[in-house]
Every structure is written in C-alpha cells, then in structure tokens.
Amino acid sequence: xxxxxxxxxxxxxxxxxxxxxxxxxxxxxxxxxxxxxxxxxxxxxxxxxxxxxxxxxxxxxxxxxxxxxxxxxxxxxxxxxxxxxxxxxxxxxxxxxxxxxxxxxxxxxxxxxxxxxxxxxxxxxxxxxxxxxxxxxxxxxxxxxxxxxxxxxxxxxxxxxxxxxxxxxxxxxxxxxxxxxxxxxxxxxxxxxxxxxxxxxxxxxxxxxxxxxxxxxxxxxxxxxxxxxxxxxxxxxxxxxxxxxxxxxxxxxxxxxxxxxxxxxxxxxxxxxxxxxxxxxxxxxxxxxxxxxxxxxxxxxxxxxxxxxxxxxxxxxxxxxxxxxxxxxxxxxxxxxxxxxxxxxxxxxxxxxxxxxxxxxxxxxxxxxxxxxxxxxxxxxxxx
Amino acid sequence: xxxxxxxxxxxxxxxxxxxxxxxxxxxxxxxxxxxxxxxxxxxxxxxxxxxxxxxxxxxxxxxxxxxxxxxxxxxxxxxxxxxxxxxxxxxxxxxxxxxxxxxxxxxxxxxxxxxxxxxxxxxxxxxxxxxxxxxxxxxxxxxxxxxxxxxxxxxxxxxxxxxxxxxxxxxxxxxxxxxxxxxxxxxxxxxxxxxxxxxxxxxxxxxxxxxxxxxxxxxxxxxxxxxxxxxxxxxxxxxxxxxxxxxxxxxxxxxxxxxxxxxxxxxxxxxxxxxxxxxxxxxxxxxxxxxxxxxxxxxxxxxxxxxxxxxxxxxxxxxxxxxxxxxxxxxxxxxxxxxxxxxxxxxxxxxxxxxxxxxxxxxxxxxxxxxxxxxxxxxxxxxx
Numbered sequence: 001x002x003x004x005x006x007x008x009x010x011x012x013x014x015x016x017x018x019x020x021x022x023x024x025x026x027x028x029x030x031x032x033x034x035x036x037x038x039x040x041x042x043x044x045x046x047x048x049x050x051x052x053x054x055x056x057x058x059x060x061x062x063x064x065x066x067x068x069x070x071x072x073x074x075x076x077x078x079x080x081x082x083x084x085x086x087x088x089x090x091x092x093x094x095x096x097x098x099x100x101x102x103x104x105x106x107x108x109x110x111x112x113x114x115x116x117x118x119x120x121x122x123x124x125x126x127x128x129x130x131x132x133x134x135x136x137x138x139x140x141x142x143x144x145x146x147x148x149x150x151x152x153x154x155x156x157x158x159x160x161x162x163x164x165x166x167x168x169x170x171x172x173x174x175x176x177x178x179x180x181x182x183x184x185x186x187x188x189x190x191x192x193x194x195x196x197x198x199x200x201x202x203x204x205x206x207x208x209x210x211x212x213x214x215x216x217x218x219x220x221x222x223x224x225x226x227x228x229x230x231x232x233x234x235x236x237x238x239x240x241x242x243x244x245x246x247x248x249x250x251x252x253x254x255x256x257x258x259x260x261x262x263x264x265x266x267x268x269x270x271x272x273x274x275x276x277x278x279x280x281x282x283x284x285x286x287x288x289x290x291x292x293x294x295x296x297x298x299x300x301x302x303x304x305x306x307x308x309x310x311x312x313x314x315x316x317x318x319x320x321x322x323x324x325x326x327x328x329x330x331x332x333x334x335x336x337x338x339x340x341x342x343x344x345x346x347x348x349x350x351x352x353x354x355x356x357x358x359x360x361x362x363x364x365x366x367x368x369x370x371x372x373x374x375x376x377x378x379x380x381x382x383x384x
Numbered sequence: 385x386x387x388x389x390x391x392x393x394x395x396x397x398x399x400x401x402x403x404x405x406x407x408x409x410x411x412x413x414x415x416x417x418x419x420x421x422x423x424x425x426x427x428x429x430x431x432x433x434x435x436x437x438x439x440x441x442x443x444x445x446x447x448x449x450x451x452x453x454x455x456x457x458x459x460x461x462x463x464x465x466x467x468x469x470x471x472x473x474x475x476x477x478x479x480x481x482x483x484x485x486x487x488x489x490x491x492x493x494x495x496x497x498x499x500x501x502x503x504x505x506x507x508x509x510x511x512x513x514x515x516x517x518x519x520x521x522x523x524x525x526x527x528x529x530x531x532x533x534x535x536x537x538x539x540x541x542x543x544x545x546x547x548x549x550x551x552x553x554x555x556x557x558x559x560x561x562x563x564x565x566x567x568x569x570x571x572x573x574x575x576x577x578x579x580x581x582x583x584x585x586x587x588x589x590x591x592x593x594x595x596x597x598x599x600x601x602x603x604x605x606x607x608x609x610x611x612x613x614x615x616x617x618x619x620x621x622x623x624x625x626x627x628x629x630x631x632x633x634x635x636x637x638x639x640x641x642x643x644x645x646x647x648x649x650x651x652x653x654x655x656x657x658x659x660x661x662x663x664x665x666x667x668x669x670x671x672x673x674x675x676x677x678x679x680x681x682x683x684x685x686x687x688x689x690x691x692x693x694x695x696x697x698x699x700x701x702x703x704x705x706x707x708x709x710x711x712x713x714x715x716x717x718x719x720x721x722x723x724x725x726x727x728x729x730x731x732x733x734x735x736x737x738x739x740x741x742x743x744x745x746x747x748x749x750x751x752x753x754x755x756x757x758x759x760x761x762x763x764x765x766x767x768x
Contacts, residue, residue: 038504058488060446081487099490103465104442106483106490113497113504120422120497136541138534143546145529148583150522157520162527169636172556199532252553 027051027086034111036094036125041110050126052087054099054108061102068097068124091333092128093369094195096121114195118186123195128369132204133376134197139207140166144193147252151244153236155226160219160245161193162253165206167213175254177261177383178215180241180285181375182270184293189220192375195368201376211379217249221270238277242284260324263382265289267371268338272297279312287325287382291374292338292366294328296348300340303348316353325381327357329374331364338366357381411435411470418495420478420509425494434510436471438483438492445486452481452508475717476512477753478579480505498579502570507579512753516588517760518581523591524550528577531636535628537620539610544603544629545577546637549590551597559638561645561767562599564625564669565759566654568677573604576759579752585760595763601633605654622661626668644708647766649673651755656681663696671709671766675758676722676750678712680732684724687732700737709765711741713758715748722750741765 031045031053043055054066059081065072066085075085096116098105107113108122116123142165151158168176181198183191192198198216205211223237241264250257264285266274271293278288279295296303305313313319319326326349330342349356359377361370415429415437427439438450443465449456450469459469480500482489491497492506500507526549535542552560565582567575576582582600589595607621625648634641648669650658655677662672663679680687689697697703703710710733714726733740743761745754 056488056490058486061486061488062444062446064488101485101488101490102442102444102446104440104445104448104485104490106440106485106488106493107497109490109503109505113491119493121493136532138541141532143529143531145527146577146583147527148520148525157522193530199530 034124035127036112036114036123037110038112043110044108044122044124046124046126050089050092052090052097052124052126053084054087054097054110055082055084056099056101056108056110057082058101063100063102065100066097067100067105069095072100090124090126091364091367091369092126093364093367093372094123094125095367096123098122115188115190116186116195130373134200134204134372136200137204137207139203141203142166142168142199142206144199147248149244149248151223151240153225153240153244154223158220158223158240160189160217162249163193163199163202163216163218164253165202165213165215168215168254174213175256176213176215177263178217178249178253178255179287179379179382180217180219180245180262180264180274182219182221182264182266182274184266184268184270188222189218191368192216192218196375197372198375201372202379205376205379212383214379214383215249215253215255217245219245221266221273237273238280241277242281246284259284259286261286261383263287263289263325265291265327265375265378266293267291267374268293268366276309279309282322286323287327288323289325289327289329289374289378290342291329291371291378292331292334292342294342294345296345297341298337300337300344303344305348305352308348313348313352313354320353320355323355325357326355327359327378327381329359329361329370329377331361331366331370333363333365334370335366418508419511420496420498420507421494422496427494428492428506428508430508430510434473434476436474436481436508436510437468438471438481438494439466439468440483440485440492440494441466442485447484447486449484450481451484451489453479456484474508474510475748475751475753476510477748477751477756478507478509479751480507482506499572499574500570500579514757518584518588518756520584521588521591523587525587526550526552526583526590528583531632533628533632535607535624537609537624537628538607542604542607542624544573544601546633547577547583547586547600547602548637549586549597549599552599552638558597559640560597560599561647562601562633562637562639563671563763563766564601564603564629564646564648564658566603566605566648566650566658568650568652568654572606573602575752576600576602580759581756582759585756586763589760589763596767598763598767599633599637599639601629603629605650605657621657622664625661626665630668643668643670645670645767647671647673647709649675649711649759649762650677651675651758652677652750660693663693666706670707671711672707673709673711673713673758673762674726675713675755675762676715676718676726678726678729680729681725682721684721684728687728689732689736692732697732697736697738704737704739707739709741710739711743711762711765713743713745713754713761715745715750715754717747717749718754719750 031047045053064075064083073085075083111122113120145162223240225234264274271290275295361373364370415431429437448459448467457469459467495506497504529546607624609618648658655674659679745757748754
C-alpha cells in the first residue's frame with residue numbers, strides 16, 4: 001500500500017467507527033427524490049435534515065445495506081420484499097454511494113451513474129444552500145463536445161470534453177481564451193462536465209458577466225507510455241498536454257493561442273499534476289488553479305524551496321511578474337493530508353513572497369461541492 | 385480504449401434460441417472481456433460461441449442470475465463467494481442485460497451503463513462479423529456536442545446531441561446538410577451516439593468518401609405539452625422539431641437550411657414518429673429513413689391509402705417527384721409485429737408505385753446492430 005492509500009484507508013476506518021449504524025426513528029418526513037435520480041425514479045430520496053433514504057426490491061435477500069460516506073446503514077425489509085434505509089445527515093453536495101445486497105456491492109438502480117472512486121456508480125445530491133450558481137437556468141447555454149483523438153504518445157485513443165461558451169457558435173469571428181481543467185484520482189474526463197457541472201457554472205457566470213467567455217478543455221489525467229514487457233507505468237500526461245492536446249485544441253477551436261490566454265487547473269491529483277505542468281511550462285500558461293491539492297501532496301512537512309519541483313518556486317520576483325493568477329482552494333472539512341499539505345505549500349508561498357489567491361469552501365470535504373465552488377470562484381478571476 | 389484489442393472469433397451458426405436455463409458444460413474456453421466493460425473490469429466476458437459469462441462477488445446471496453435476452457441463467461457460487469454463470473449463444477451485436485441478486489434486479493458493476501428499456505443498465509457487446517464499419521479508427525473524428533435548451537412548448541429543459549463532421553471545425557466557411565435522427569421507445573437522446581455509434585459510423589463513412597459530410601442531430605422523442613390537472617399527456621414532438629429544434633440548429637450551426645439538405649430518420653418508435661413528421665412537412669425534409677418501424681405500427685393489416693396518415697400516400701407521382709429518398713430497414717430476426725407492419729407498409733408503397741429503398745440486416749432482431757447497419761446503409765445514400 002502506498003502512503004496516501006494507507007492514509008485514506010485509516011480515514012475510512014475512523015469514519016466507519018465514529019458513525020453509528022442505527023438511525024433515529026424520528027426522522028423528518030419531508031423526503032423528495034434526489035435530483036440525480038433516473039427519470040421517474042422515486043428513490044433514493046433526501047430530506048431537509050440532509051438524510052438519504054434508499055429503497056430496493058430484493059425479496060429473497062438476507063441483508064441489504066446503504067453504503068454512504070464510509071458508513072453501512074442496515075436497511076429493513078417490508079412484507080412486499082422492499083428494503084428501505086435512512087442515513088445520518090450528510091454534508092451538502094454530491095456524494096458517491098452504493099447498495100450492498102448479501103455482500104454484493106452494486107449501483108442503486110434508481111440513480112444516474114457517475115465515474116468516480118474508480119468506477120461508474122450511484123450518487124446522491126444533497127441540495128446546497130448556494131446551489132443557484134450551478135443550477136440549470138434559462139440562460140444561453142454553451143456546448144459540451146466529446147472530442148476523440150488518437151494519441152501517439154500513449155498509442156491509444158483518448159477523449160476530452162470541450163466546453164464552448166454560448167456565443168462561440170454565434171460570434172463566429174471571436175477567438176476565446178482556454179482553461180485546461182483536470183479531474184482527480186480515480187476519476188476521468190467526464191467528471192467536470194457531469195458531476196462537476198462546469199458547463200452550468202460557466203453558463204451562469206458568463207451570463208451574469210462575472211466571467212469572461214472561455215473554452216474549457218477537460219481531458220483524462222491518466223496517460224502512460226506504451227508498456228513493454230511489464231515495465232513500470234510511466235506517466236506522459238504533461239507531454240500529452242503540451243504536444244498533443246494544446247496543438248489539437250488550437251487547431252480545432254477558435255482559441256487565442258498564447259500564454260496570456262491559457263489557464264490550467266485541477267482538483268486533488270489534478271491540482272498536483274497541473275501545478276507541475278504549469279511550473280514547467282510558464283511560456284504556455286499564465287493562470288493556475290489548484291483545488292484541494294498541491295504538488296507536495298501528501299506531505300505536510302515544511303517545503304525546501306531549493307529542491308521542491310526543481311527549485312521552480314525560488315525566484316518570487318520572476319514568478320510574480322510572469323504568473324497572472326496563482327490560486328488555491330480547499331474545503332473546510334477536508335480530511336488529512338489535504339489541510340496539512342496545502343497549508344505547508346501556502347507557508348512556502350508566503351515565506352517566498354509569492355502572490356496567490358486562496359478560497360475555503362464552507363462545510364465541505366474532499367468532494368465535488370468544494371470543487372464546483374472552487375471553479376465558480378476561480379473562473380471569475382481568469383483572463384481579467 | 386486500447387487500439388488493438390482485436391478479438392479473433394469464429395462465426396458459428398446459431399442452432400436455435402431456446403430459452404433453457406441449463407447451459408452445456410463444454411463451453412469453449414476462449415472468453416475475453418466485453419468491449420463495453422468499465423476500464424479494467426474482467427467481467428462480463430464473451431467467447432467465440434457468442435456466449436456471455438458474468439461474475440459477481442455476493443458471498444451471502446442465496447440465488448444469483450444472469451438475466452439476458454429474456455432468459456434468467458442460474459449462476460453458481462464458488463468457495464470465495466463469487467457467482468459465475470454462462471449464457472446460451474447470443475446474436476451478434478449489442479444486448480441489454482442485468483443481474484438478479486436474491487430478487488433484486490441491478491446493473492452489473494462490470495459494465496458501462498446505457499439508457500434503454502427505460503433505465504440506465506448494463507449491456508454486452510457480441511462482436512459482429514462486420515464490426516469494422518463502426519470501429520473506432522485513427523481517422524478524423526467529428527465532435528458530439530451536448531446542446532441544452534429551454535423548450536417553451538414543453539416548458540422544460542431539453543437536450544440534443546449534435547454530431548459535426550471532422551471538417552466542420554477546419555473548413556470554417558463550409559455549410560452542411562443535416563440529418564435529424566431519432567431513438568426508439570424507452571430510449572433517449574443518448575442512444576444513437578453511445579450504443580448506436582452514430583459518430584463512429586459517420587466518421588468512417590465520411591473518411592472513405594462513402595457519405596457526404598453532414599451534421600446529425602439526436603434529440604429526445606418524448607415531448608409533451610405542460611400538463612394541467614391530470615389531463616392526458618399530449619405529445620408535441622412534431623411541433624418541437626419544427627418550431628424549436630430546427631430553427632435552433634440552423635441558428636447555432638453552419639447548416640444548409642433548406643429541404644433538399646434536410647433528412648429525418650428514426651428507429652422503431654422514432655421511425656413511426658419521423659414518418660409522420662416527414663409526411664406532414666415535405667417542405668422541410670426531402671429524405672426519410674425508417675429503421676424497424678413504420679407509422680402503421682403495430683398493425684399488419686392492409687393499409688387504406690385514403691385514410692392512412694390523412695391520405696398522405698395517395699399521390700404517388702407527387703411524392704416520387706418531391707421526396708429524394710424514402711428508405712426502410714429491418715432485421716431478419718425481428719419479432720412480431722415488426723415484420724408484419726413493415727411488410728404491410730411496403731405492400732402499400734408498391735401498390736401505389738411509390739419509390740423506396742429497402743434493406744435487411746442479416747441475423748439481427750429489434751436491437752442496435754440492426755440500427756447501426758441501417759444508419760450505415762442509409763447515411764451513404766443521403767444528399768447525393
């Protein structure tokens with residue numbers, strides 16, 4: 001087990017033991033179907049306490065559980081063979097979960113499925129008090145386009161999703177700046193435009209003139225050299241971004257193809273990856289966003305600026321002149337090691353005198369509501 | 385998405401499609417993971433006999449079944465709690481299925497999920513002998529764009545997917561003809577570009593110059609007037625197509641906005657719907673494709689041309705002059721009522737002397753391989 005997976009494992013154990021499996025019977029009976037259910041599906045549901053109620057027909061099952069947020073809640077069977085269970089109150093936002101039927105972990109047939117935690121699975125949406133910024137509204141909507149390409153560097157077909165703002169197809173002479181936006185570990189190129197709601201966030205920001213119209217490119221952060229004879233996987237994601245993705249996007253879309261109009265950002269693993277790509281390619285990018293992650297992850301130790309990322313943060317004056325925006329975000333409820341490693345990174349920036357922006361998402365953990373909020377804050381500051 | 389995961393398989397003759405639950409133990413042991421599995425998932429698998437092997441961990445379950453093609457195959461538990469089961473040989477192509485765990489019908493955690501049969505669920509891909517026409521190849525790929533819009537007629541947000549050919553983004557002065565392409569019942573706007581592989585079919589046809597570059601618009605055929613006080617649902621899909629979708633597409637995309645360069649087609653329910661829309665709007669469309677469906681569905685009775693669709697097929701001379709292409713397709717293994725109703729419709733066309741094209745997909749039923757083949761045939765004949 002790697003260090004970070006040990007940490008995640010420990011967190012899971014802690015959260016498992018700290019949550020009771022028994023749920024008070026006096027829950028508030030104002031449950032409504034989750035907004036990410038399949039059309040017409042009544043379950044799962046969410047109530048005003050932010051509890052989740054799941055339900056499934058399994059007449060011959062011995063034991064059915066709702067597996068949500070690190071806790072397995074026992075469900076109870078009625079005389080029709082329908083199992084129902086209620087969770088403890090959850091954080092606002094988007095949470096992956098699954099059902100366990102006699103030991104089988106399966107998606108809930110009631111929900112839409114999302115790629116996260118290394119698989120396509122169920123999720124629940126607990127309405128957030130500030131959900132208006134990612135709501136679908138009757139405003140001009142941009143397109144999200146699936147773009148398939150063959151990558152010579154990985155010898156594989158790859159795919160990115162490209163958001164073009166609503167006026168891209170009407171102002172046909174206008175060229176646009178580009179944000180390259182990356183997912184986290186065990187996620188893929190679908191995350192930002194599906195559970196991340198990046199398109200709706202940009203649609204709303206652009207309509208209210210809080211952000212400049214921009215193109216957003218969402219690719220897959222897993223990119224490896226073709227393997228030979230069981231050799232260790234070697235990531236070539238940076239090379240794919242610089243030598244394949246950017247030239248392709250600049251050729252296919254009406255971009256403003258210079259560093260002043262190019263930003264790169266990511267969440268968690270994507271924040272770590274894109275920070276390295278940013279610092280190695282300051283002639284390509286001028287704006288950086290790191291949501292719930294930094295390249296010193298998972299360490300919370302003081303950063304040695306002489307050795308960290310080959311000394312890329314040594315010359316504060318040069319960086320402050322060259323970088324237009326260096327921006328970090330974090331949820332207030334994020335588990336270790338994120339507060340520690342992001343904190344150590346900020347300490348380094350401050351000691352060096354490197355300018356940066358910082359945002360904390362209230363009452364959210366290492367989850368998509370943190371990252372939706374980060375994008376909403378960050379995108380409004382781009383290309384100004 | 386590996387480039388060369390080529391599966392060598394033997395074409396065997398389907399003996400019958402008996403619905404037995406007992407599967408011979410001497411199955412050919414050359415199973416490989418299905419091409420529509422989630423990345424890294426080893427099950428479900430397919431062998432050269434076109435059998436499906438499913439597998440799931442469910443240590444405490446009493447009974448687990450593979451529910452595929454109308455048959456429930458009992459799976460068997462090993463000493464690790466893993467249940468495994470093998471199906472009878474299946475038709476070539478794409479089939480929905482599910483697992484049943486102690487009476488719960490759930491998606492298989494091994495596969496990607498597809499919207500069909502009224503839900504997001506698992507599917508298996510049995511490699512077809514002619515699969516090359518929908519294979520992902522290193523050719524110029526078009527984009528598939530998600531387009532969200534607010535529909536006043538239905539008072540709801542709707543969505544279509546828009547395929548633009550590879551040269552749409554490079555030949556920025558060129559305008560393109562448009563095919564409006566509809567899904568079947570219990571499916572949605574995702575069907576054609578996901579399990580239908582419409583984008584790959586068009587990419588391959590256009591690259592080999594067998595089809596003209598065209599835009600393909602895939603919307604949702606379910607569109608109802610806002611309901612008042614429990615009134616019966618009233619479809620306004622035709623009005624949505626004519627008054628909302630087409631004007632939107634002509635405004636957002638570089639279309640050739642005239643009837644000569646506009647086609648409409650659909651599968652099953654979509655064939656039925658689009659035939660009505662075609663015949664009611666011959667000033668809007670000049671090409672029609674009906675895959676596994678006609679507007680006399682489900683009747684196999686002789687058609688009274690004076691009353692059918694308000695007499696729209698009475699004047700063969702006028703139709704033969706006005707319609708550039710009227711085209712029908714059907715699988716040779718389609719169940720009742722499709723052969724009967726499509727047959728009765730063809731009889732009417734022939735009696736009237738109305739010109740039409742007809743294609744039969746060999747050895748396929750009312751399923752997606754029939755429709756992929758239909759699109760491949762039909763698209764090559766459009767806008768010539």
